[in-house]
Amino acid sequence: MKKxxxxxxxxxxxxxxxxxxxxxxxxxxxxxxxxxxxxxxIGINIILATSLNLVIGFAGQFSLGHAGFMALGAYSSAxxxxxxPTVGGFLIGLLVGILVAGLVALIVGIPTLRLNGxxxxxxxxxxxxxxRIILNNLKVTNGPAGLYNIPMLANWGTVYILVVIxxxxxxxxxxxxxxxxxxxxxxxxxAAESIGINTTKYKIIAFVLGAAIASIxxxxxxxxxxxxxxxxxxxxESINILIIVVLGGIGSITGTFVAAFVLGLLDMVLQNxxxxxxxxxxxxxxxxxxxxxxxxxxxxxxxxxxxxxxKKAKGDA
Amino acid sequence: xxxxxxxxxxxxxGGLTAVSNVTMHLDNNELVALIxxxxxxxxxxxxxxxxxxxxxxxxVSLQTEHGLQVLNKQKPYKIAAAxxxxxxxxxxxxxxxxxxxxxxxxxxxxxxxxxxxxxxxLPSFYRKEAALHQQVxxxxxxxxxENQLETLARNLPYGAQRRLEIVRALATKPQILFLDEPAAxxxxxxxxxxxxxxxxxxxxxxxxxxxxxxxxxxxxxxxxRIYVLEYGKLIAxxxxxxxxxxxxxxxxxxxxxD
Amino acid sequence: xxxxxxxxxxxxxLGSIYALLALGYTMVYGIIKLINFAHGDIYMLGAFWGxxxxxxxxxxxxxxxxxxxxxCALAGVVIEYLAYRPLRNSPRIAALITAxxxxxxLENGMSYLFSSNVRNxxxxxxxxxxxxxxVKISNIQILILVVSIVLMILLQLIIxxxxxxxxxxxxxxxxxxxxxIGINIDRTISFTFALGSALAGAAGVLIGLYYNSIDPLMGMTPGIKAFVAAVLGGIGLIPGAAxxxxxxxxxxxxxxxxxxxxxxDAVVYVVLIIILLVRPAGILGKxxxxxx
Numbered sequence: 001m002k003k004x005x006x007x008x009x010x011x012x013x014x015x016x017x018x019x020x021x022x023x024x025x026x027x028x029x030x031x032x033x034x035x036x037x038x039x040x041x042i043g044i045n046i047i048l049a050t051s052l053n054l055v056i057g058f059a060g061q062f063s064l065g066h067a068g069f070m071a072l073g074a075y076s077s078a079x080x081x082x083x084x085p086t087v088g089g090f091l092i093g094l095l096v097g098i099l100v101a102g103l104v105a106l107i108v109g110i111p112t113l114r115l116n117g118x119x120x121x122x123x124x125x126x127x128x129x130x131x132r133i134i135l136n137n138l139k140v141t142n143g144p145a146g147l148y149n150i151p152m153l154a155n156w157g158t159v160y161i162l163v164v165i166x167x168x169x170x171x172x173x174x175x176x177x178x179x180x181x182x183x184x185x186x187x188x189x190x191a192a193e194s195i196g197i198n199t200t201k202y203k204i205i206a207f208v209l210g211a212a213i214a215s216i217x218x219x220x221x222x223x224x225x226x227x228x229x230x231x232x233x234x235x236x237e238s239i240n241i242l243i244i245v246v247l248g249g250i251g252s253i254t255g256t257f258v259a260a261f262v263l264g265l266l267d268m269v270l271q272n273x274x275x276x277x278x279x280x281x282x283x284x285x286x287x288x289x290x291x292x293x294x295x296x297x298x299x300x301x302x303x304x305x306x307x308x309x310x311k312k313a314k315g316d317a
Numbered sequence: 318x319x320x321x322x323x324x325x326x327x328x329x330x331g332g333l334t335a336v337s338n339v340t341m342h343l344d345n346n347e348l349v350a351l352i353x354x355x356x357x358x359x360x361x362x363x364x365x366x367x368x369x370x371x372x373x374x375x376x377v378s379l380q381t382e383h384g385l386q387v388l389n390k391q392k393p394y395k396i397a398a399a400x401x402x403x404x405x406x407x408x409x410x411x412x413x414x415x416x417x418x419x420x421x422x423x424x425x426x427x428x429x430x431x432x433x434x435x436x437x438x439l440p441s442f443y444r445k446e447a448a449l450h451q452q453v454x455x456x457x458x459x460x461x462x463e464n465q466l467e468t469l470a471r472n473l474p475y476g477a478q479r480r481l482e483i484v485r486a487l488a489t490k491p492q493i494l495f496l497d498e499p500a501a502x503x504x505x506x507x508x509x510x511x512x513x514x515x516x517x518x519x520x521x522x523x524x525x526x527x528x529x530x531x532x533x534x535x536x537x538x539x540x541x542r543i544y545v546l547e548y549g550k551l552i553a554x555x556x557x558x559x560x561x562x563x564x565x566x567x568x569x570x571x572x573x574x575d
Numbered sequence: 576x577x578x579x580x581x582x583x584x585x586x587x588x589l590g591s592i593y594a595l596l597a598l599g600y601t602m603v604y605g606i607i608k609l610i611n612f613a614h615g616d617i618y619m620l621g622a623f624w625g626x627x628x629x630x631x632x633x634x635x636x637x638x639x640x641x642x643x644x645x646x647c648a649l650a651g652v653v654i655e656y657l658a659y660r661p662l663r664n665s666p667r668i669a670a671l672i673t674a675x676x677x678x679x680x681l682e683n684g685m686s687y688l689f690s691s692n693v694r695n696x697x698x699x700x701x702x703x704x705x706x707x708x709x710v711k712i713s714n715i716q717i718l719i720l721v722v723s724i725v726l727m728i729l730l731q732l733i734i735x736x737x738x739x740x741x742x743x744x745x746x747x748x749x750x751x752x753x754x755x756i757g758i759n760i761d762r763t764i765s766f767t768f769a770l771g772s773a774l775a776g777a778a779g780v781l782i783g784l785y786y787n788s789i790d791p792l793m794g795m796t797p798g799i800k801a802f803v804a805a806v807l808g809g810i811g812l813i814p815g816a817a818x819x820x821x822x823x824x825x826x827x828x829x830x831x832x833x834x835x836x837x838x839x840d841a842v843v844y845v846v847l848i849i850i851l852l853v854r855p856a857g858i859l860g861k862x863x864x865x866x867x
Contacts, residue, residue: 004438004443008438056668062668111848111852112848112851112852114852114855115851115852115855116855118604118610118806118810119806119851119855119856121610122802122803122806122847122851123847123848123851125799126803126843126844126845126847126848127844127848129840129841129844130841130844130845133837133838133840133841134841136837137837137838168436169436172435172436172437172438173432173435173436175435176430176432176435176436176442177425177428177430177435178430178432178435179435180414180418180421180422180425181422181425183411183414183418183422184411184414184422187410187411187412187413187414188409188410188411188412190369190393190405190409191405191409191410191411192394192411192422193368193369193392193393193394193397194367194369194393194394194397194402194403194405194409194486195397195402195422195423195425195485195486195488195489196394196397196398196423196425196426196489197394197422197425198392198394199394235799239675242672243672243675246668246669246671246672247672250666250668275683275686275687276687278679278682278683278686279680279683279684279687281679281683282676282677282678282679282680282683282684283676283680285672285673285675285676285679286658286673286676286677286680289662289669289670289672289673289676290658290661290662290673293662293665293666293669293670294665294666294669295669299413
């Protein structure tokens with residue numbers, strides 16, 4: 001019990017240290033406005049990609065429609081905060097987004113999660129496109145023009161805190177009763193059923209939780225960028241999130257963090273290359289996959305506990 | 318007392334009848350073997366009993382604490398929850414998870430951890446995890462695997478993988494354990510170990526065991542009763558002695574007779 | 576009645592383009608289980624090749640079509656060799672991401688080299704319209720239909736009658752066994768990419784002629800639609816891809832004709848999801864249960 005407390009305290013310390021570090025770098029001017037935007041976008045991508053990793057990496061369900069749930073979060077929060085432009089409004093917006101995305105994920109997930117592999121991918125992609133097309137044609141969402149002048153209620157601090165909270169939720173979920181059941185579905189559905197696991201239920205739990213967290217990423221996007229339109233949430237956005245997950249290593253949360261940073265920084269560096277930027281980006285993507293098909297980190301996970309035990313083992317020797 | 322009652326169970330695959338009109342029963346705390354030549358439909362029968370395949374006709378009912386429960390057309394996880402656990406001929410472990418996780422997952426139903434307490438790592442979460450951990454260790458120590466908690470299932474030697482699959486099934490606290498060729502691929506020494514282990518499980522956990530096996534020495538040593546399946550039909554039932562001298566069984570195995 | 580027939584004609588022309596593209600997806604998927612995301616961009620390359628040779632070298636329609644098919648076949652083979660072959664034994668999702676990378680590379684590489692402007696496709700033949708019982712049909716629509724159907728029949732013949740076709744079918748059923756009986760897997764896969772890409776090249780030239788405008792991103796949407804068509808029909812199945820292509824073409828034109836053009840893609844996806852739920856392996860697909 002004491003040990004657990006210690007590990008948790010170390011994680012908390014790491015989180016606070018990260019915050020202080022960014023704050024300090026911003027104060028002394030190492031991180032300028034452009035750098036801050038890059039960091040915020042990386043943070044939002046981490047939220048989106050870790051939640052997709054929960055669905056793909058841990059539940060083993062190939063979803064290609066994550067941008068749809070992000071869109072629901074973005075529009076919910078944008079609409080709520082345009083009426084209540086306060087921090088409280090943002091929190092309500094977040095909550096509404098989580099509920100809407102979770103509900104839609106439930107409706108989409110119950111029928112489609114029976115499908116396997118690529119069929120599921122294409123069905124979820126279709127579902128996300130349907131969401132986008134509906135947003136594109138509704139009056140309240142202002143159609144293809146989208147929403148603008150959304151109050152800026154998120155800054156890098158908000159994003160940082162939500163990255164920490166969502167990561168905590170996902171990691172703690174994975175290492176609990178429900179999370180282990182979810183992983184058994186990925187490993188072998190028939191074996192899981194044979195020991196009493198209701199595989200459909202756990203697939204849906206993971207899918208809904210992933211969607212709910214993706215909506216948080218969407219809300220942050222809306223209240224930081226301040227303009228959104230349906231084309232921000234198309235197939236390409238789902239693919240961009242997928243790329244982060246696969247590049248980092250499917251099933252590795254640490255890998256998702258690393259990949260989000262690598263791609264975010266790569267994007268920042270490539271800004272100077274103008275039109276050549278996307279050419280270099282795609283080349284980098286192909287080369288990384290060809291030489292490191294299991295992703296940057298494979299399934300490796302950073303763990304304070306292991307770090308400690310390792311040190312202790314060394315100390316004993 | 319009859320624990321599992323199977324009546325006129327039949328499965329047709331298109332025009333082929335894989336299991337035909339099988340009526341059998343399993344009593345409390347009994348060790349029964351199911352034998353038969355290759356392709357006789359033994360695994361199909363297992364799959365019917367455990368819900369992996371839905372029977373075309375017939376009923377499977379289990380005596381549970383809530384009385385007699387009809388199990389056919391139930392989802393496999395419900396059948397497992399009712400008290401029937403199994404292993405697989407071609408080992409189906411959760412290969413990329415640890416030994417401990419493999420067993421813990423089988424305890425999901427008994428684990429009362431809530432979503433909120435696990436997300437926020439409340440003290441009650443750690444208490445429940447510690448209690449479960451203790452149970453896993455106890456269970457694994459019966460099989461001398463308590464030192465391999467952190468090993469990935471895929472890295473276990475073959476015999477240990479078979480044992481882990483049995484542990485995983487036992488962790489669901491079943492009334493009946495179905496073992497599909499537990500000795501397949503084992504050497505005589507390992508088979509002898511396994512024989513002792515199965516006896517130990519049956520007496521210690523007070524459960525009923527139904528096993529499919531080709532190793533006749535194991536079957537004749539262990540089984541109290543034997544069912545013989547050929548071409549999807551039961552052709553004999555009896556004690557090992559009776560089966561050994563049954564002309565139809567001998568014909569089935571040697572390919573002679575009618 | 577006239578409008579229905581008119582829409583039928585329009586739907587079939589569009590559908591045959593989707594069908595040509597879907598065939599490439601389905602063949603590649605059938606043989607290496609890869610969603611070849613770059614396939615739509617091969618079609619774009621075909622259109623650009625047609626644009627170039629008609630304008631610069633003053634090719635007429637048929638040589639432009641044939642050379643585009645050859646060019647795209649080569650491009651497909653090269654892409655497979657460089658980007659997909661190294662990942663043959665990797666997780667499938669890694670190969671998928673590589674395919675997405677190749678797609679980005681083709682789209683952005685073409686934008687970088689030739690600018691992302693939309694340009695007019697040269698009129699390689701004069702457009703003529705005919706009236707059949709009040710239904711307007713252009714010579715280009717007839718050409719698209721005829722060329723597509725001829726190509727599909729040719730493809731079917733290649734797959735059913737030639738040695739290479741037999742090898743393709745063998746590899747798609749069981750690559751290991753195919754190798755054991757002496758089939759050269761690499762060559763068979765290259766051949767599959769060549770065939771699929773050639774069809775995409777033909778589709779590119781045809782669509783250029785039909786819509787009269789091309790740009791480096793033109794392959795994205797039809798590519799995804801064609802993949803949906805392949806899944807709809809039953810992926811891995813040649814007749815399924817053709818059927819799926821026509822179904823989607825007709826659906827799209829029908830929704831448009833009914834005045835819901837804003838929702839035409841949504842309708843396609845709704846139909847896709849419904850069909851997958853009723854028949855998880857597509858219209859013509861067979862459901863294979865895992866053996867326990």
